[in-house]
Amino acid sequence: MSALLPEHKEIKAALLSAMDQIARLAEGAGMSTLAGDLRHVRIPKLEEERFSVVVLGEFNHGKSTFVNALLGAPVLPAGITPTTATINHLVYAETPCARAVLVDGTSCAIEPRSLAEWVTIDGARTKEVQYVEVGWPAEILRDRVTLVDTPGVNDLNEARAEITYNYIPRSDVVLFLLDGAQALKQSERAFLEQRILKRSKDKLIFIIGKADLLAQDEREETLRYCRKHLQQIIDNPVIFLLSAKQALTTGDLEGSGMGPFVAYLRRYLSEERGRVLLDNASADGLRLAGYLRQNLGIKRRSLQLSLEELEARVARVRAELVGKQHTLRQIQGRITAEAEAVKARVRMDLDDFTAAFCAALPDEIDRADAADVRKYLQPFLQDTIKSWAEQEGDRVAALLERLAEEIIQITNENVQQAMATVAAELGPADTQVELTVDTLKYDVGIFAIGALGTGIFLFVNTFVGGLLTMAAPIIAVLVHGRIASQIKAQAKEQAPEVVRRACAAVAPRFMQIIDDFAGRLSDFVTAAGEALHRGISEMLDRALAERRMQGMDIEARDRELQEQLQVLGTIEQHITELRQRLWTSLGDSTDSPPRSAS
Ligand SMILES: Nc1nc2c(ncn2[C@@H]2O[C@H](COP(=O)(O)OP(=O)(O)OP(=O)(O)O)[C@@H](O)[C@H]2O)c(=O)[nH]1
Ligand SMILES: [Mg+2]
Structure with missing residues (x-):
């Protein structure tokens, strides 16, 4: 596999050099946070170029077999029962090797041949594993590609599914595996519609596997069916139909699709x-350069003011900052209060539901046939509780999402107001100051909030779904009853108790989801406040310190700043041109790949 295109390599080198120049200017201006961000985050990210391809899909659809086919060897265990239990990273290595990163944070080397012991549901060591990394000499991995095999997303294990979900936003491409023999089931459509963040939809590629099980006309029909339905969820879905098993066993890449x-x-x-990669890096570079420009502008402005005037203005900005921090603390108080209110509401709803359901049960049981009671009582209880939890989950998600939107807005407004004060007091007369706080932290915060729906969805489908197995011993009594009247009497006596226990088990989990969410929202506000405070304080301190320096030649210093601003302008111009080149000069030959293939 080749590295970047020559033209892209050139752009990458030019961008790296531009970022280095910005970092040096920032260091010269005493802006250590900005310089550090460039040196320790942006530049290494661009240099490293690591690209991750994640394979997702329901269990038994052939994810591990597909990964093996890409590697050209049966590296990962595959099987007809749910098999993969861990996240498995595949990276390039000259000779096969593997290591397990354990839950306790340590890692140990493992023998690639005994992977089953570490990664499968029945594996003796699986429980200890956080993820497994396998090194394999496969061409496809050579160019810093990480392939990630995941456990099935419908697997009834909440923790595992959650880990899998968390991989989606972090990946560059998501391969979504469908089973040719049962392509695009309702559960898969629901997953794609509701659980994949909008911005992740662009990176989906669909693979319909097990093509060898289909006749020619069935293949065409399956493709048509999938395309029709996927188009309703995603613009121009990319779809491939293939047989990984055939590719793996015969090595026939063409015949297998x-x-x-x-x-x-x-x-x-x-x-x-x-x-x-390069477009993201250019955007980063321009944003950081803009930040530096504002700061240099503020320094120039502070030279034009008398020291007294400058001190008075800085004092006003600081007072504003203190006020904003106070407001942000109040926002946090509000998050806690709202979360408590939502929790109280869930408790009340749950109590109401439990009471109403228990009260209705005896009549329901009387009306039913004893044989049906024996057979259907358990699924009936389970389905009723689950459908209540689904509805309540939707309600809670809506409430929390609204709260999140509001909190994000208020937080942003506060940040903007603080920035506006800085601009009014210290902004250079000729440029509009539009300071930014640490957007990375913002992104992380907003992503964490986006994952909310997932939490509740998983909770309802896995935890509540399996709830009644906890109550199975009680139900077993019913199943063994002999006489119709006995069965009904037992059912009436036991079922309400089963319901009460199940509902009691649901409550703390709901509360925990709400608390976790409130915690994340609160972290977001803290991060915004800290970034704001740090960013502005650093700037004020530098401006004042410089101005207080004895014997400074103000005119010479102003010329120096002007020169720095000029250099910065050239760098910004250069990055903008590089970015344009990315989208124009290569445009003809490498327009985005066809969004439809078979
Ligand atoms: N006929 C046929 N069977 C396949 C193909 N790919 C996978 N299978 C079979 O499907 C079953 C499941 O394959 P896996 O690769 O373990 O599926 P998975 O999605 O990784 O399953 P989990 O790890 O449980 O989530 C195995 O019995 C495979 O042999 C294929 O292309 N054709
Ligand atoms: Mg698997």
Whole structure:
């Protein structure tokens, strides 16, 4: 697999050098946070170019087999029962090797041949594993690609599914595996519609596997069906139909349908990958340069003011900052209060539901046939509780999402107001100061909030879904009853108790989800406040310290700042041109890859 295109390599080198120049200017201006961000985050990210491809899908659809086919060897265990229990990273290595990163944070080398012991549901060591990394000499991995095999998303294990979900936003491409024999089930459509964040939809590629089980006309029909339905969820879905098993056993890439997919992936990796990576880096560079420009401008302005005037203005900005921090603390108080209110509401709803359901049960049981009671009581109880939890989950999610939107807005407004004060007191007369706080932290905060729906969805589908197995011993009594009247009498006596226990088990989990969410929202506000405070304080301190320096030649210093601003302008111009080149000069030959393939 080739590295970046020559043209992209050139742009990358130019961007790295531009970022280095910005970092040096920032260091010269005493802006250590900004310089550190460039040196320790942005530059290494661009240098490293690591690209991650995650394989997702319901269990038994053939994810691990598909990964094996890409590697050209049966590296990962596959099987007809739910098999994969851990996240498995595949990276390039000259010779096969593997290591397990354990839950306790340590890691240990493992023998690639005994992977089953570590990664499968029945594996003796699986419980200790956080994730497994396998090194394999496969071409497809060579160019800093990490392939990630995941446990099935419908697996009834909440913790595992949560880990899998968390991989989606962090990945560059998501391969969504469908089973050719049962393509695009309702559960898969629901997952795609409701559980994948909008901005992650662009990176989905669909693989319909097990094509060898389909006749030619069935293949065409399956493709048509999938395309029709996927189009309703995603614009121009990219879809491939193939047989990983055939590719793996015969090595026949063309006959198995694997060839076109591999060609697509290679092309994506060599063309799109570079473009996406470089575009993000240019955006980062320009944003940070803008930040530096504002700061240099503020310094120039402070030279024009008398020291007394400057001190008075800085004092006003600081007072504003203290006020804003106070407001942000109040916002946090509000989050706690709202979360408590939502929790109280859930407790009340749950009590109401439990009481109403228990009261209705005896009549329901009387009306039913004894044989049906024996057979259907358990699923009936389970389904009723689950559907209540679903509804309540939707209500809670809506309430919390609204709260989150409001909190994000208020927080942003406060940040903006503080910035506006800085601009009014210290902004250079000729430029509009639009300071930014640490957007990375913002992004993380907003993502964490976006994942909320997932939490509740998983909770309802896995935890509540399996709830009644806890109550199974009680139900077993019913199943063994002999006489109709006995069965009903037992059912009436026991069922309400089962319901009460199940509902009691639901409550703390609901509370925990709400608390976790409130915690994340609160962290977001803290991060915004800290970034604001740190960013502005650093700037004020530098401006004042410089101005207080004895014997400074103000005119010479102003000329120096002007020169720095000029250099910065040249760098910004350069980055803008590089960015344009990314989208124009390569445009003809490498327009985005066809969004539809088979
Ligand atoms: N006929 C056929 N069977 C396949 C193909 N790919 C996978 N299978 C079979 O499907 C079953 C499941 O395959 P896995 O690769 O373990 O599926 P998975 O999605 O990783 O399953 P989990 O790890 O449980 O989530 C196995 O019996 C495979 O042999 C294929 O292309 N054709
Ligand atoms: Mg698997």
